Amino acid sequence: MNWKRHKPNSFPEPPPWETGVEKKQLELFADVASHDLREPLEKIIFFGDFIKQRYGAGMDEKGRDYLERMIGSAMRMSRLIEDILEFSRLTSRTFEMKPVDLMGIVREVISDLEVRIQESNALIEVGKLPAITADSKQIYHLFLNLISNAIKFRKKEESPRIIVRSLEEEEAGHVTIVVEDNGIGFEQQFADQIFKPFERLHSQSDYEGSGLGLSICQRIVMAHGGCINARGVAGKGSMFIITLPKVEKEAGRGEKSFDC
Amino acid sequence: MEKKVLIVDDDREMCTVLGDILECHHYQVNVAYDGLQAIKKTHEQKFDLILLDVCMPIFSGFWFCSAFKNKPDTKNVPIVIMSGLPTEKNEEQAANLGAIAYLKKPFKIELLLKVLAKALNENAEN
C-alpha cells in the first residue's frame, strides 16, 4: 500500500457537506432526538421485551420471530440516535488543548476495547508514539473509532492484525500516525466517500454501524488543524493516515470552536 | 422472603411496566413518581433497593441519589441508577454518589434482573 502519495501539507477545506445549514439541521435533530425520540423508542424495546418474556411461550415460532425483529430494529434505531448525538456533541463542544501522550491514549483505547479484542482474537501492535498538544478526549475518540473499525471490518478467515505507529517526521512541527489493518479493506476509489456522515460500503447485516465514526474522526482531526486520509485495498486491508500539528499554533490555549 | 424495591421514575408508564416485570419475578414493588414522594416513602417503610431514574423534572435522580446516601435511614439501601444519558461521565457520577450500579437505557429485562440480583447480593455481604 502506498501511503506516500498523500500530502501532509495540503490541509483540506471543510468538506462541502459540512456547510452551515446542514450542520444546524443536524444540531436541531440531535436536540429533538435526545428527548422526544428516545423515550418512546425505549418503551417499544421495553414493552417488546416484556411481551416476549411474559407471553412468548403462548406464541408460535413466527410470532416470536416478528417480536424479536421488532426489538432488534428498535435497538438499532436507538444506537443510531446515540451516534448522532455523539456527533453533534463533538461538534458543538469547545475543547481543551493540553500536552497528551498518544501512547497513553492508544493504550487506554485498547484496554477499553478489551472484550472485542479478545472475542476477535485481534493482535494490536503499537509502535512508539509521540506526545502532542491536543484535546485528549477528542484524540481518544479518534483512535477509538479507528481501532474499532479495524477490528470490525476484519476477514472471517483471519484474525485481525492491527498496527498503530508513527512515521518519520515529514513536515516540521507535525506528526503522522498510521493505523493499519489486514481486514477486508475497500476499493481506493471510495477513500473520500467513507468520511461523509452515514456513508457505508458494507451492509448493515454483515457489519453493523451507523456510518458516523469516520466523519467524527475527520472533524476531530480537522479541528486540530490536521488531516486524515484513507488507503484501502479490497480484500487486503486498510490504512488510515493522520497528520496532526505537534503544537497548535494560534488556538493553543483555551477554547476553539469546531467550525473548521 | 420477597425483596422490597422502590421504583422512582416520573414516567408513569415506565413505573407500571417495571413494576409488573419485577412483581413477575417475585419482588415486592412500590413506586414514586418523583424524588420528593420517594423520600416520603422511605420515611414510612424500609426498602431493600431503590431503582432510580436520572432525568426527572425539578430534582434529578443524581440529586436524590446523594440525598438518599446522606440520610441515615436510606444510607445503606443500594441504589441502582437508570438513564438514557451517554454513559462514561454519568456512570462515574453515579458511582461517586454511591450508587451500586448504573443501567444504560434501553436495557433488556434480563440485564435488569441480573443487575438487581447482584446489587442485593453485594449489599447483603457488606
Ligand SMILES: Nc1ncnc2c1ncn2[C@@H]1O[C@H](COP(=O)(O)OP(=O)(O)OP(=O)(O)O)[C@@H](O)[C@H]1O
Ligand atoms: N478499517 C476498515 N476496513 C474496511 N472498511 C472500513 C474500515 N473503516 C471504515 N471502513 C468503511 O467505511 C465505512 C464508514 O466507516 P465509519 O466508521 O464511518 O462507519 P461504521 O463503522 O460503519 O459505523 P459507526 O462507526 O458509526 O459505528 C464503513 O461502513 C466501512 O464500509
Ligand SMILES: [Mg+2]
Ligand atoms: Mg466505525
